[in-house]
Amino acid sequence: MGLSGILARSAVRAAQVLVVEVPGHGATRMEVEHQLLRRGWRPAWTPADADVLAVCGAPGPELAGLVERLWEQMPGPRVRVDIASPAAVGSALDDAAALLLDTPHHRTDAQERAQEPEIPEDPDHGGHGGMDHGEMDHGEMDHGGHGGMDHSGHGGMDMAPEGIPLAEGGEDRDGLEMDVLHLPLGPVLPFWPAGLVLRCSLQGDVVVDADASVVDSEDHPAEDDDKDDGGDDGGDHGTGATAPHPGPAPAAVVRCDRTMALLALAGAEDAAACARRARDALRHGDQGAARAAAERLHRTVRRSRLLRWSLRGVLPLAPSDLEHHGLPRHCLGDAHDRLLSRVEQIRVETGDTEAAPVEDGAVPWAALPDLVTGLELASVRLAVASLDLDPHPAVREVGSV
Numbered sequence: 001m002g003l004s005g006i007l008a009r010s011a012v013r014a015a016q017v018l019v020v021e022v023p024g025h026g027a028t029r030m031e032v033e034h035q036l037l038r039r040g041w042r043p044a045w046t047p048a049d050a051d052v053l054a055v056c057g058a059p060g061p062e063l064a065g066l067v068e069r070l071w072e073q074m075p076g077p078r079v080r081v082d083i084a085s086p087a088a089v090g091s092a093l094d095d096a097a098a099l100l101l102d103t104p105h106h107r108t109d110a111q112e113r114a115q116e117p118e119i120p121e122d123p124d125h126g127g128h129g130g131m132d133h134g135e136m137d138h139g140e141m142d143h144g145g146h147g148g149m150d151h152s153g154h155g156g157m158d159m160a161p162e163g164i165p166l167a168e169g170g171e172d173r174d175g176l177e178m179d180v181l182h183l184p185l186g187p188v189l190p191f192w193p194a195g196l197v198l199r200c201s202l203q204g205d206v207v208v209d210a211d212a213s214v215v216d217s218e219d220h221p222a223e224d225d226d227k228d229d230g231g232d233d234g235g236d237h238g239t240g241a242t243a244p245h246p247g248p249a250p251a252a253v254v255r256c257d258r259t260m261a262l263l264a265l266a267g268a269e270d271a272a273a274c275a276r277r278a279r280d281a282l283r284h285g286d287q288g289a290a291r292a293a294a295e296r297l298h299r300t301v302r303r304s305r306l307l308r309w310s311l312r313g314v315l316p317l318a319p320s321d322l323e324h325h326g327l328p329r330h331c332l333g334d335a336h337d338r339l340l341s342r343v344e345q346i347r348v349e350t351g352d353t354e355a356a357p358v359e360d361g362a363v364p365w366a367a368l369p370d371l372v373t374g375l376e377l378a379s380v381r382l383a384v385a386s387l388d389l390d391p392h393p394a395v396r397e398v399g400s401v
Helices: 003-012 026-039 061-073 086-100 103-112 251-265 269-283 287-303 305-311 319-325 335-350 365-372 377-386
Strands: 016-021 052-056 079-083 168-171 177-185 196-203 206-214
Touching (some): 026 251, 052 061, 052 086, 251 377, 319 365
Parallel strands (some): 016 052
16 A cells, blocks of 8 residues: 555545535434444535534435535535445445545546536525534634625625625614624524524524524425335444444433534533433433433533523523423523523433423524614524524424434
């Protein structure tokens, strides 16, 4: 083996993977994250950092176009894998590792790819999938998710070169004219509800209006966790381990996953790792490991001054707000209160305690625009992550997440 081969294999062992989740395919995305950790691979937060693009599920026409834009922004050598179910994750990542070492493949890809990515003629959704995710390295990430984004999706607006939107004029609450910038968040952002597009109108850094939708709302195929897709036995290929692939994720798994997302956005990496371990242990039936991870998560969150400082005052909700929007009682308080409520419920669900579980329930999709209106942009992603958002009606029947 020559020097170039040695360097290539060394690079593959530390590959970075940009994961795109099709709405309804959360179980596949969780399995990808689990197997990345086992292989020593890392998640990528921007296309520029990614070696592999992993698409979980079959995207509809709109999301497929956005995925293509992400693919165009990835530097070579690059590999894309489409993963239909959790059972197909192991073989898909094996294929990705093999292709990363295929020099002729990368030479052909470099010769055939466009020298400059095309900007869609219809900019209405053009910027959502092509976002640079804003230097999202957990501890240093921009909580608003807007640093460095290429927000080129604003139909009907005057556009600067390369599709960057210009601000429009609008009246503020005092009747004075103020610039209004229309900014979409999603649908491809780390730790963000799959497929959610939140179009925000900003005056300064304050959201004055918002609209929420989901991409390809009429075209979300159901996730089949038992589908084989190429004969993969569901094992961790290349690691010597074999793990079962459960069906649709239960409520406790989803709660751990959402808690991990909020903690990661807040920069609490140790606590996020605990939530991830509890989630993966629950998915693979290891109740003892789940209980231990949940106890450590509970202690870490309760003692963390960083989390109190980061989440206190983010989207405070009073009893009157809950009644007005039809929200469950566990949404009472601010983002830190909701985090504590989640962590306590995870502890109850994974332990042997006889304590009564926290009241369950989800935030109605229709309430989201009103809830984020009036927030500073930097806190929007934290606010969304603190809410147990109900699945969009268009993807509810898909079932897993």
